[in-house]
Amino acid sequence: MTVTYSSKVANATFFGFHRLLLRWRGSIYKLLYREFLIFVLLYSILSFIYRWVLTDPQKRFFEKLSIYCDRYAEQIPVTFVLGFYVTLVVNRWWNQFQNLPWPDRLMFLISSCVQGQDEHGRLLRRTLMRYVNLTSLLIFRSVSTAVCKRFPTIDHVVDAGFMTSEERKIFENLKSPHLKYWIPVVWFTNLASKARKEGRIQDSVDLQTILTEMNKFRTWCSTLFGYDWVGIPLVYTQVVTLAVYTFFSACIIGRQFLDPAQGYQGHDLDFYVPIFTLLQFFFYSGWLKVAEQLINPFGEDDDDFEVNWCIDRNLQVSLMAVDEMHMNIPHMTKDIYWNDPDVRPPYTLAAADYCIPSFLGSTTDMGLSEILQSEDVDTNNLRGQATVLGRMRRLLSVQEPIDLYMRPSFKRHSSDSPSFVPFSQDHHFHSRVEENMQTHSKLNSNAHFYPLSTVNEVNSTTSSPEVSIHTPFPNNIPSVVISEPHLGDFSDSDSVVLERTGCTLSEESSLESAQVQEHCDKHRGEEVNTAEGVTNTESRSFGHFSPASKRKRNKLSFQLSRQSSVNSTKTFPSPKDVLRRKDHLVNQQQETLQFDSTHPKQASETVDSSSQETEQRRNQDG
DSSP: OOOOOGGGGSSOOTTTTGGGGGOOTTSHHHHHHHHHHHHHHHHHHHHHHHHHTSOHHHHHHHHHHHHHHHHHHTTSOHHHHHHHHHHHHHHHHHHHHHTOOOOHHHHHHHHHHBOOOSHHHHHHHHHHHHHHHHHHHHHHHHHOHHHHHHSOSHHHHHHTTSSOHHHHHHHHHSOOSSOOTTHHHHHHHHHHHHHHHTTSBOOHHHHHHHHHHHHHHHHHHHHHHHHHHSOSOHHHHHHHHHHHHHHHHHHHHHTOOOOGGGOOTTOOOOOSSOHHHHHHHHHHHHHHHHHHHHSOTTSSSTTSOOHHHHHHHHHHHHHHHHTTTTTOOOOOOOOTTTTOSSOOOOOOSTTGGGOOOOOOOTTTTOOHHHHHHHHHHHHHHHHHHHHHHHHHHHHHTOOOOGGGGGOOOOOOOOTTSOOOOOOOTTEEEOHHHHHHHHHHHHHOSSOOOOOOOOEEEOSOOOOOSSOOOOOOOOTTSOOEEEOOOSSSSHHHHHHHHHGGGTOOHHHHHHOOOHHHHHHHHHHHHHHHHHHHHSOOSSOOOOOOOOHHHHHHHHHHTTOOOOOSTTGGGGGSOOHHHHHHHHHHHHHHHHHHHHHHHHOHHHHHHHHHHHHHHHHHHHHHHO
């Protein structure tokens, strides 16, 4: 019977696992004590002969032989050969257990799909399950010695009730030199088809499902037969056995304690009991015994499968499921939690410690204050980095390059966002974008801006002869193609950026009042600063910026890509930024209303000219 000790090691306690070493049944002591006693006896006899029987010349010869055996015994690869062999045997043993035929799935289907509570329906269901159990019994008789001792002949099978006398005649009249475990499977399929024609199985899908499960059951039986037929190659088993026994045969001579007076290397001490040699024999030989016991789990060892118990259980459970429990459904009643939305089964006092709250995630207790605090810490760190870099430049007398103020900052958020790169000679613009850029540059030559467009990286490395935008950037930036702005043409995108300030480019060139000019410049700078403060995680675009904003970008260019999960929350605006931007928009609206009330004529002309120019460009493009 299989030795079960799972309950003994359910909890890790002090000396709990070590108590298993004191058990005898199924232990390594029970398997190995005979071989161990023989090894100790042979070693003791040889040690006694060396010490008390041999003469001095004979002792010198024995000492040389002992050193020779000890030197070459270590060259036998016992660990490698034995370890691989035991791994193969254990995997094979577990696969055989997984392929044991269990009739549970078939009995569920037969009990629910084969209808009829009369005597014929009951006989039909019980006969089908009897054929299933007869198939597994015939397989177990052919692979298990314990089952073969219980049912040595077909007469014993008939006497046990697995087969009738008429079925035995049919079984024996079918002449075949092969194992005939498949005959009950054929009887099962034919009887199920007959039940379908009689209407006992009401749907062909149910019949197909039953036959499919029967084929799986037959596959398990044939797999067990295949494991019994094709085992581990005998050559490998012989190699492992010879390696282990040859190694310890050499150890009987080579591990003897020699006379320390002779000065042999490694023989400074003289003991009578070779402790570590005995432990090595215990481990290696026990490893081999494990393989010998598991190589065929259908025998009569302590850890072999209890196949006779499986036969008894399968027959009793399957017949009960298809007969007594067929359509035997208990009366339905309301459960005790019928009107209770908070369903929680009770705990006993012994299990009270296991009543724990539900796990909602590791960041459940993380508040907003921690996120804001981490943002302040990162801001102070960035300021400190900029201060240290400035001090290092002053110390080394290094001047910042002029083009540094012209360089926009870079900030990586995700791999899905479009690339944000400066312009170089390898940048190519859309034809309509070029025309709008040239027109816009004529209107306002003093404004520094870039078009509001997305950037897509391409493989082309040739420069565009039509555009001449020279910037002091490195030449190793990949070539890009700037597509047409998403908000219509170039003039439309410009109007979108500046329409909230109440000033367009055409209006800017026509205004002569210094107050209006100062007002437009102020709002243009605020618009750029606001656009720079908000990070869009879906797309990156170029916006208008002034030299002041470029210097601000230069300061932010020292920021590094943030990788931690806490810092990644800075991609979204913090509550402080939201309040600050809200106040800014309110002030901007008030100033715009004040400007409209002070200069109503100019404001109306600005709106009219902007709308007319937008409509003309759209008509031209259309």
